[in-house]
Amino acid sequence: MAQKPSIPKGTRDFMPEEAIRRNYIFTTIQSVFEKYGYQPIETPAMENLSTLLGKYGEEGDKLLFKILNSGDFTQKVDSQAWEDKDALRLGTQVSEKGLRYDLTVPFARFVVQHQNELVFPFKRFQMQPVWRADRPQKGRYREFYQCDADVIGSQSLLNELELLQIIDEVFGRLGLKVLIKVNHRKLLSALAELMGAPDKLIDLTVAIDKLDKIGLPSVLEELRSKGITDEAIASLLPVLELKGSNTDKLKVLADLFESIPVGRDGVEEVRELLRYLESVAIQTEVELDLSLARGLNYYTGIIIEVKSLEVEMGSITGGGRYDDLTGIFGLSGMSGVGISFGADRIYDVLLQLNRFPAQHLHRTQILLVNFGGDDALYALGIAQELRESGVPCEIYPDAAKLKKQMAYADKRSIPYVIIAGESERKEGKLTLKNLHDGSQQLLSVGELLSQFQA
């Protein structure tokens, strides 16, 4: 059916059941954020393009959704750019706004813009959709929600610790087994330095990020193709083959980076974080993984990634420290650290594992049959009393056949039906039917309320 309406690729509608389950994820995450003292903020779906461009690297710029200028957008187009087919220049001429790509950069803008109104260190959370013009795939959408918590204006590693605690608690409450991977940008920098190729940091991280996926030989091959010398690669080997406990790994790294200051810093910070971790006893395993290299180029300190241990899926939560994100917007010296829960992927994981709790507390408990006329008014009164007692109920809007009304209750999985027609009304009573076992009882309104009070 070609005429059937549709939605843009990579976007989704959510049916009631899905929406309820998504809310369960959001409220779970939100309640943990609040428990640790994070405050909510919201920012607009669109930002000025100048705020977004250049913050996510060249790849990220290509994935930004741009909003066409309103009115006659051809006004500012210079014909030369058109003739040259210079998409980049044309783009900036016809579009000045874009949909946000994540919540972190808009947050940085927010902090700089409102710096005089905020109390630092500022802890905020934000749960809003973001948009990426990516090609959709499994677990990858063009519109998806991020649930971010960030602390800005504090360099303490206690913040990193707190974020790890939050991750632990969120996934604990959701009943998911996960692994937290931790790395440090400085360790990666030190690695590049060790190889004598500090300028190849990006190539290096991109390549070793794939270690899990394509294996060591292919990674080495890729490094070679990027023009990294065999000698340099050889110096990298002990790190790529790093094994054992976190402390073992740190020991090897400490030796390796003895003469590299950034490396020593990195080792020291990771060591300190792990020490803090011992004193709070979280359930989730935290693993130092040198192959963890998050793509975003603003991370400068600890980087964090969470993977499901039960379902094959990209990372479901990520984050890290960025020393100078606000610097781009003219406020330097503001260190921040944050994490982002990928609600949509968490949904997919919970769905695959069938881990959603059966929660129908808030669903309609009772359907009141509508017989029309005075009977409908009588039912209306009962409904009002039920609602005042906190029992969710609804009246069938039309005086349709009883059969139809019963079928409606059945399809909606409403557990009880109240049948109150002329005979019940004259007695001041009602018939309560349990749809699960089919039993019925004749009750007064008072008896009904006390039955549902518990």
Place this chain on the structure above:
RNA sequence: GUGAAUGUAGUUCAGUUGGUUAGAACGUUGGAUUGUGGUUCCAAAGGUCGCCGGUUCGAGUCCGGUCUUUCACCCCA
């Protein structure tokens, strides 16, 4: 952005080497002595076969393009 697969009623799918009015199941709607659902029986509605173009006497079926969905790469939540 690169490479590949896919697309037929609301949904899941049939549809023979191209050949009359394109089928099933489930779902939907109505009915089976007009106050009783989930089971059963009967009936009906619902498709310009993703879209555009081409080959052919004839296309759901073959070819090209386009869009959608899915997968891998890139990147990422």
